[in-house]
Amino acid sequence: MSSPKKKKNVQSLNEKLVALTRFLSKAAERSLPFFSTLKNCAKRSHFKWTKEAEKAFQEMKALLKNFPTLTSPIAGETLILYLAIAREAFSSVLIAERDGVQTPIYFVSKAPTGSELNYRPIEKFVYALVLLRRLRRYFQAHPIVIQKKVTPSAPELWELYTDGASVPEGAEYEALLAGVRLAKKIGVKKIQAYKVLVEQIFKKSIEPSQLTAVIDEAEHCWMTNIIEFLKMGSLPENDKEAKKIRVKAPMYDLHDDVLYRKSYLGLTFRCVGPKQAEKIIVKVHAGACALHSSFRTVAEKIKRLGYYWLGMYNDAAEKIRVCQECQLHAPISKAPRHQMIPITPPWPFCKWAIDIVGAFPSGSKSADYLVVDIDFFTKWVEAKSLNKITSKKVGDFF
């Protein structure tokens, strides 16, 4: 079989490989280069047969030439199940060992997709076991010994972007250095930085005092019990509390003694204690740009920044309630406290009103004021122009 030249050839090759999965070890892992040639390949002209795909194709051909002989199990025989977990694929093989020779019975393999890629090793093993449902009849008829192995995958490439805006003070470089330090702390092995301009920094744009500002948290806060449980498995003596911690703990992760809260979408939030939380609220509420937004907006912003603590919304509301600027510039409502009640006059001239308007530009007889009278029942208007406002002249109007 010659190497595929068109998208259609690869699709056909993949179909054939799917049919042979049962007989091939690590079929998913070996087929990955073929799948990746089909990615972002909506048009035929986008198709590219890569070097990796060619290499994988030749290896697959060599493997198929020396096809492993599968065997069928003998009744009551103990079978060995090997589970291998790599980042790109879950592979397993069911094996029978006879006279020191291991012969495969069944291969199962799958490439994880979407959220499955974020599974932790233990979760991947459980998932791989779930995938083995099709081997149920072997599990029911034979005692099974499970052997597991985690294949370390090539270090993932992390990309680090700094703001393209270059300033003479060199804040961009310091942001870059801070990013590199952070990446090192979370165990990133391979990193690629973008938009770095070569320029010598003479002056630090961030004062050292800001960099070394470390907040000491109180000895016991909401995180303590969870950290102790994740670290050493110790629980509080109170049964109720212990149960709570045991239920909550799977939602958290401990990395380098720093507690992280897992979210449903696979993101992790850094957990902070009450003192740090207070600082963060103040920074977000009245820090850069001093937006002084409401407590809900502040809490959501803090989440977007990647922080988490118990009772974020309540703490933000408490802190913002006493913000002086917010109180000084709060909008004053001029609306009446209750709805206006209309009073209907029952007969003509029961209620009427008089008003003086002016001064207007002088008209005839140099009159520049108006006396206006309105009856509330008939809405009858009477008006008279006056050149001077005196009690006598207004009296004469009536």
Ligand SMILES: [Zn+2]
């Ligand atoms: Zn405020």
